[in-house]
Amino acid sequence: MLPTLVIVALVAALAIVALLFFGIAPLSQSRWGRIALLVGIVAAPVLVSGGTLSTGFHQSSRTSFCLSCHEMQRYGASLFADNRAALSAVHYQNRFVDRDATCYSCHADYALFGDAKAKLNGLRHVWVHYFGKVPDAISLYQPYKSANCLHCHEDARRFIEAAPHRPILGALYAGTTGCFGCHTVAHDMKAAGEHKLWQAK
């Protein structure tokens, strides 16, 4: 559900449009009447719709939104995998990413059109969910970009000073070596499937 404020704004805009519908004939005769109609039928609905879309975009980046499709629920469970080597679990459980935007934090490119690309891919997912066939094994459209990891880790002290990172820092920054060469488990689906999960106290 979208925030109450958005729903109230939509109801108000709808009520104004409904009211003006019956008053169009007298209002259209005067200049101020036409201005009132312009505000009520054009400006208010357009503004409220813009606000709804903006809020909706924000809400569509939430973990609960991604997990609302059953295909993703196993991946949601993998966030709780009791495996300190599984990247998604480590990031989620240690709050390295915002828990309300866990999926989006790693699965949206931080490049200029990253958000738009993520939303377009989301459109494809919805299409496949309702009208296509969901593949048994879900995979990324392209290999995961280490640049997305470096977006947060690049200048983090813990990352720079980690002994295994030191000799390859240059290669990591240049993109000639990727994170997944060593960190091979992104989602521990086995642990998720076997319910070997970490329970927060």
Next chain:
Amino acid sequence: MAGEVTVRVRSMRRAAVVAGAGLLVQLAGAFHWTPLTFIASAMVGLPLVGIGALLFLRAVFGIMKERGVL
């Protein structure tokens, strides 16, 4: 002239109905925000509001043109 005004009023009413339908779609989606309702809201609700706004503006411009304001 009166007939013309009626035509304009009718097109304004049509604009209000279309914009209202767009808001209604968005409102329905807002209560249960899922990938499908998000798409319905963005791809159906929003364009309907836009079309309603354009229809209304066309009617207003028509009135202004008739009255020689433009």
